[in-house]
Amino acid sequence: MTKQQIRVRFAPSPTGPLHIGGVRTALYNYLIAKQFGGTMILRIEDTDQNRYINGAEEYIVKSLEWCGLIFDESPDKGGPYAPYRQSERSAIYHEYVQRLIANGHAYYAFDTEAELDAVREKYKTVDRKVFQYDHQTRKLLKNALVLPSDEIQNLLSDGAPYVIRIRIPEDETVRVQDVIRGEVVVQTANLDDKVLFKSDGLPTYHLANVVDDYLMKITHVIRGEEWLPSAPLHVLLYRFLGLESFMPRFAHLPLILKPDGNGKLSKRDGDRLGFPVFPIEWKDSKSGEIYAGYREAGYLPEAVINILAHLGWNPGNEQELFSMEELIQNFSLDRVGKHGSKFDPEKAKWFNHQYMQKCSETELAVLMNPAMAIHQVSPNSDYLEKVIALIKDRVFLVPDLWNNSWFFFQRPTEFDKQVYKKIWQANTTAAIQAFLVEVEKITIFTKDTLHTLVQEFTTQSGMKTGQLMNPVRLLIVGSNQGPGMMDIADMLGKAEFMERIRIGLEKLKKLDT
Numbered sequence: 001m002t003k004q005q006i007r008v009r010f011a012p013s014p015t016g017p018l019h020i021g022g023v024r025t026a027l028y029n030y031l032i033a034k035q036f037g038g039t040m041i042l043r044i045e046d047t048d049q050n051r052y053i054n055g056a057e058e059y060i061v062k063s064l065e066w067c068g069l070i071f072d073e074s075p076d077k078g079g080p081y082a083p084y085r086q087s088e089r090s091a092i093y094h095e096y097v098q099r100l101i102a103n104g105h106a107y108y109a110f111d112t113e114a115e116l117d118a119v120r121e122k123y124k125t126v127d128r129k130v131f132q133y134d135h136q137t138r139k140l141l142k143n144a145l146v147l148p149s150d151e152i153q154n155l156l157s158d159g160a161p162y163v164i165r166i167r168i169p170e171d172e173t174v175r176v177q178d179v180i181r182g183e184v185v186v187q188t189a190n191l192d193d194k195v196l197f198k199s200d201g202l203p204t205y206h207l208a209n210v211v212d213d214y215l216m217k218i219t220h221v222i223r224g225e226e227w228l229p230s231a232p233l234h235v236l237l238y239r240f241l242g243l244e245s246f247m248p249r250f251a252h253l254p255l256i257l258k259p260d261g262n263g264k265l266s267k268r269d270g271d272r273l274g275f276p277v278f279p280i281e282w283k284d285s286k287s288g289e290i291y292a293g294y295r296e297a298g299y300l301p302e303a304v305i306n307i308l309a310h311l312g313w314n315p316g317n318e319q320e321l322f323s324m325e326e327l328i329q330n331f332s333l334d335r336v337g338k339h340g341s342k343f344d345p346e347k348a349k350w351f352n353h354q355y356m357q358k359c360s361e362t363e364l365a366v367l368m369n370p371a372m373a374i375h376q377v378s379p380n381s382d383y384l385e386k387v388i389a390l391i392k393d394r395v396f397l398v399p400d401l402w403n404n405s406w407f408f409f410q411r412p413t414e415f416d417k418q419v420y421k422k423i424w425q426a427n428t429t430a431a432i433q434a435f436l437v438e439v440e441k442i443t444i445f446t447k448d449t450l451h452t453l454v455q456e457f458t459t460q461s462g463m464k465t466g467q468l469m470n471p472v473r474l475l476i477v478g479s480n481q482g483p484g485m486m487d488i489a490d491m492l493g494k495a496e497f498m499e500r501i502r503i504g505l506e507k508l509k510k511l512d513t
């Protein structure tokens with residue numbers, strides 16, 4: 001990449017929540033901008049009023065903010081090429097589409113939706129073909145290429161509804177140079193005359209996107225593969241507008257695939273397969289449905305960034321964990337593959353585990369605050385941090401912090417029946433009662449003194465350590481979970497340790513009856 005002033009944009013349409021594929025697109029744009037000291041722009045492409053979803057723009061902004069992706073120019077921040085919301089730029093597009101009409105590269109089409117539906121139906125049933133408004137069919141339809149000019153004038157002055165379509169050349173070859181895919185060649189004979197301007201006076205995505213990329217001086221268009229089929233049309237638009245020399249470089253990113261590699265990761269997959277596909281939770285205002293987010297599932301933004309960085313990009317070495325700074329230094333579009341990347345939910349958790357291990361106990365304690373508030377516990381910070389140190393290596397997601405440690409703060413109210421059945425023997429209750437008598441005698445209760453006592457006790461009574469300690473764990477924790485039993489006892493202290501055993505024995509008695 002040359003040392004030109006790099007300007008990239010992330011250009012989402014607020015038609016719903018931002019899929020993690022979109023976050024990855026934003027990330028790759030961001031990395032390129034930062035690596036080259038360039039500018040990162042957020043442009044909201046909201047010209048399709050029918051698909052506009054309330055709250056989607058705010059959701060997109062919040063999601064990207066949570067991921068740590070900061071924009072230099074945006075609807076909120078403003079910038080030299082404002083406004084950055086396309087619905088506020090309609091006059092600009094009007095001017096450009098008029099230019100295309102004037103130079104014969106676009107035309108008015110007056111076909112109503114009903115008329116087009118009828119044509120589509122005829123194609124389907126009589127001709128057994130899919131109708132496309134193109135260089136052949138346009139000759140038979142109601143547009144300015146066919147109608148006499150006085151009729152066109154009349155229709156326009158009568159205010160008849162119309163759209164403006166691009167006039168695709170009949171037989172040309174369009175070449176798109178793509179940084180990731182090389183040259184993509186398309187014959188115009190296969191393209192349709194896409195609508196550039198709708199009857200509502202707003203442009204479609206294609207025109208607005210190209211005009212804005214030009215006006216906002218975008219140097220690199222880095223976007224998802226689903227836009228590759230539109231790229232030849234965009235190349236033609238640059239040419240027809242006389243802006244070919246300003247055309248940005250294109251890079252179409254590979255798809256993110258379902259874990260089994262069968263197709264694109266969709267918004268339904270997350271709930272079906274048990275992992276989020278959205279950065280933060282999204283509530284569908286129409287259906288009331290809630291889609292899980294990485295934030296709420298207990299992922300750290302740093303981990304999400306790493307997961308996404310690796311979905312498409314290959315660093316070329318064994319390094320897996322990258323700070324944002326390292327990504328900025330190492331990222332390159334040359335190492336982005338053409339083929340889709342499978343999303344691996346286990347690997348995603350692994351990344352989060354790694355980042356949680358990197359956090360200090362104090363940082364993890366902060367992450368536990370919401371869970372502690374829900375369960376109404378407020379341990380002192382010293383105790384809390386010691387607990388966290390004991391369970392940290394078992395933690396993959398934020399909720400694991402509480403799930404692996406709650407028994408340090410609360411007594412169990414239930415006891416795992418399966419475990420009980422498996423480990424409780426005829427003499428277990430009596431052995432534990434005898435053990436309690438010995439525990440009572442310990443004057444300095446620590447991990448070590450308890451350990452010595454357990455050794456002496458089991459040797460004398462001929463028990464295996466597990467035969468004593470597994471039942472003790474069940475009484476203390478309610479299950480067979482948790483870190484080393486001596487560590488738990490040490491943290492709880494003698495009084496609580498003994499009390500839990502007593503209470504537990506009482507409760508287990510009831511389990512028997």
Ligand code: GLU
Nearest residue numbers: 011012013045209223227
């Ligand atoms: N508005 C398009 C989208 O929703 C942008 C595609 C592009 O980046 O050109 O993804």
